Amino acid sequence: MKYVIIGAGPAGLNAAATLRRVDSGGDVTLLSGEATPPYAKMVLPYLLAGLMEEKNLFLPVPDNVTFRTGCKATRINTAQRTLETDTGETVEYDRLLIATGGVPERPVIQGSDYPFVLTIRDLPGVWQIQKLLKDKKKKGHAVIAGAGPVSMETGDALHRLGMKITLIVTSNRVFSTMLDVPGAAVVEEHLHKQGVDVLKGEDIVRIGSSGKITLKSGATLDSNLVVFGKGVNPCVAFLAESGIAVRRGITVNECMETSIPGIFAAGDAVETKDLVVGDQRVNALWPAAVEQGRIAALNMAGIAAGYDGSLSRNILRVFGLSIFVAGQGRADGPEIKVSTGAGLYHKIVMDKGILKGFIFIGEVRHEGLYREILQRQTGMGHFANALLRGGFTYGRFQRQAMRI
Ligand SMILES: Cc1cc2nc3c(=O)[nH]c(=O)nc-3n(C[C@H](O)[C@H](O)[C@H](O)COP(=O)(O)OP(=O)(O)OC[C@H]3O[C@@H](n4cnc5c(N)ncnc54)[C@H](O)[C@@H]3O)c2cc1C
Numbered sequence: 251m252k253y254v255i256i257g258a259g260p261a262g263l264n265a266a267a268t269l270r271r272v273d274s275g276g277d278v279t280l281l282s283g284e285a286t287p288p289y290a291k292m293v294l295p296y297l298l299a300g301l302m303e304e305k306n307l308f309l310p311v312p313d314n315v316t317f318r319t320g321c322k323a324t325r326i327n328t329a330q331r332t333l334e335t336d337t338g339e340t341v342e343y344d345r346l347l348i349a350t351g352g353v354p355e356r357p358v359i360q361g362s363d364y365p366f367v368l369t370i371r372d373l374p375g376v377w378q379i380q381k382l383l384k385d386k387k388k389k390g391h392a393v394i395a396g397a398g399p400v401s402m403e404t405g406d407a408l409h410r411l412g413m414k415i416t417l418i419v420t421s422n423r424v425f426s427t428m429l430d431v432p433g434a435a436v437v438e439e440h441l442h443k444q445g446v447d448v449l450k451g452e453d454i455v456r457i458g459s460s461g462k463i464t465l466k467s468g469a470t471l472d473s474n475l476v477v478f479g480k481g482v483n484p485c486v487a488f489l490a491e492s493g494i495a496v497r498r499g500i501t502v503n504e505c506m507e508t509s510i511p512g513i514f515a516a517g518d519a520v521e522t523k524d525l526v527v528g529d530q531r532v533n534a535l536w537p538a539a540v541e542q543g544r545i546a547a548l549n550m551a552g553i554a555a556g557y558d559g560s561l562s563r564n565i566l567r568v569f570g571l572s573i574f575v576a577g578q579g580r581a582d583g584p585e586i587k588v589s590t591g592a593g594l595y596h597k598i599v600m601d602k603g604i605l606k607g608f609i610f611i612g613e614v615r616h617e618g619l620y621r622e623i624l625q626r627q628t629g630m631g632h633f634a635n636a637l638l639r640g641g642f643t644y645g646r647f648q649r650q651a652m653r654i
Pocket of ligand 1: 256257258259260261262281282283284290291292293294295321322323324349350351352370371372400403485488516517518519534535536537539565566
């Protein structure tokens with residue numbers, strides 16, 4: 251059996267490892283569009299901040315896998331079961347996995363192609379920033395468009411390197427896809443104390459060659475570095491003529507198989523069931539990519555396995571502040587409990603006694619437990635206050651689970 255995997259992120263690598271385990275006689279080829287060995291993208295901000303060495307970034311390729319770097323799939327011919335690459339080759343497959351991840355949004359505005367204007371999604375992006383900052387005694391001003399997790403982690407890294415940080419936010423708050431207005435206000439107050447400026451309801455409309463930025467309001471700012479962190483889209487453009495069904499991401503069934511039999515997809519490029527909301531969406535997270543890659547590979551090898559779905563969640567520590575959110579933490583409604591304090595915001599959202607989401611800012615405990623409670627979607631109404639305090643323990647959960 252000829253297995254071909256496009257993309258060597260966690261989805262592709264875990265699929266390759268699983269195939270090697272369950273079908274030792276199969277032929278596994280892993281194609282990567284990047285020039286480097288595979289690496290963990292989620293720790294790029296730590297690398298940028300100097301908190302880890304580059305050699306610890308790289309991920310191992312499983313043994314007995316043909317691994318090709320600098321080889322991008324450009325077109326899939328589903329009728330002939332072949333794909334074309336930008337190196338001019340035609341590769342045959344019996345089973346194909348698309349694990350191409352996401353591409354960062356980069357608005358096309360005047361000046362967005364200057365070398366000091368970047369996104370953080372890959373290693374060359376970090377190298378470019380390192381090169382720009384090298385040998386500069388005064389690191390200068392970094393303007394970051396967007397205030398989601400990746401923008402904020404990048405801002406934190408640049409702040410650690412001594413740069414002044416300004417966040418340009420189109421909406422009315424930071425972390426607008428994760429936090430409600432009061433939660434965001436706690437974060438913004440903390441950022442203010444750290445000397446970070448947040449300009450809300452603004453957007454970058456033009457960047458000059460000297461780094462002068464013009465905003466939507468007409469205001470101007472001087473910058474030494476501009477980072478666009480305005481979100482990531484599934485990397486699916488090359489599938490346009492393939493006949494593979496794509497909405498926002500590639501659509502797959504429970505076996506991670508696309509609309510074309512024999513072609514599977516996993517990771518940030520796909521839409522799967524959201525375990526809390528129940529709809530199909532892209533929950534672009536490392537653990538989801540790992541699990542989806544594994545499930546896809548089992549099915550590619552003819553071993554039936556189902557993927558239940560993913561959970562929207564984020565845990566991060568930025569500018570010294572811990573934030574843990576999951577599910578529908580931003581929601582409003584009658585079964586909501588909130589507790590606040592200096593630099594602290596706790597909120598749980600329930601529906602008929604079932605936990606639907608939460609926000610914890612400032613103090614984060616028992617992450618794994620809270621994630622599991624949300625994932626199980628069982629009645630927890632009696633424990634609402636303990637959940638809100640962050641004091642609900644594994645012991646209590648075990649006793650509750652044994653009663654069900
Ligand atoms: C800065 C940063 C911080 C993050 N922090 C977290 C975090 O704290 N927690 C968390 O859970 N997740 C985090 N993530 C997200 C996490 O890294 C992704 O969810 C995960 O990497 C997705 O894995 P993937 O295998 O689907 O895709 P990717 O890891 O994106 O890998 C896909 C690979 O496919 C390659 N490719 C694309 N198109 C082609 C093609 N046509 N041919 C060949 N190769 C191709 C790409 O170059 C890429 O190397 C972070 C991401 C970033 C960038």
